[in-house]
Amino acid sequence: MQEILFRGKTIGFKDSKWVYGDLITTDPYRIVDLANGIDSYVFEKTVGQYTGKADKSEAKLFGGDKFWDNDYEQEFTVEWDEEMLAWMAVNDNCGSEFLSDIWNDNCVIIGNIHDNPDLLKGRIQSEIR
Numbered sequence: 825m826q827e828i829l830f831r832g833k834t835i836g837f838k839d840s841k842w843v844y845g846d847l848i849t850t851d852p853y854r855i856v857d858l859a860n861g862i863d864s865y866v867f868e869k870t871v872g873q874y875t876g877k878a879d880k881s882e883a884k885l886f887g888g889d890k891f892w893d894n895d896y897e898q899e900f901t902v903e904w905d906e907e908m909l910a911w912m913a914v915n916d917n918c919g920s921e922f923l924s925d926i927w928n929d930n931c932v933i934i935g936n937i938h939d940n941p942d943l944l945k946g947r948i949q950s951e952i953r
Contacts, residue, residue, distance in 0.1 A: 829874040830855055831886055832866030833938060840867075847871060870938050875902060875911050875923060879933050887911070888937045894930040901937060 830847040832855045833840050843864045845857035853868045872886035885891065889902045891913075900913040902923060911923035934940070 826876040827874060829884070831870075831872055831874075832864075832868075833870035835865045835867055847873075872936070873904070877923065877927050879931060880929065881932075883933045885927075885933055886936070889933055890935045890937065890940060891927075891931050891933050893926060893928070894932075895928065896926070899934070900926065 828846075829844060831842055831844045832847075832853060834843055835852060843855045843857065843862065843866065845855045845859075845862070848854040848856060852865045853871055854863060855866050855871075856863045870888070872888040875885045875887065877885040879885065879891070885902060887902050887904050890899055891902070892899055893913075896915075896918065898915050898918060900915045900918075903912050903914050903920075904910075905912045905920070908922075912920045913923045913926040914920045
């Protein structure tokens with residue numbers, strides 16, 4: 825059975841950080857980590873759900889994450905598609921593909937849309953291979 829896990833960035837100006845746990849959709853949203861007894865208010869737009877995938881370094885892949893696929897030599901963003909009821913890998917050049925069709929051992933998580941909106945602009949692609 826797939827682990828159900830959410831993450832979100834805490835509401836704060838200088839000390840905003842990522843927290844992980846159960847999602848409570850109050851106003852504002854909250855992430856509750858019952859194991860550690862932590863209850864944090866988070867920015868709603870930063871909330872992402874765990875996809876059930878992880879890369880070689882065992883980093884968990886969440887909605888809103890960006891990853892590099894060495895097979896396609898492209899950067900993709902992970903998005904939930906309400907119509908398809910599936911996780912999608914979205915790329916400006918390739919369009920959308922089911923994440924399950926794209927994700928493989930050659931994929932590496934490289935950031936997310938909140939911390940790294942323009943991650944690869946101006947970078948040498950070989951740096952992340």
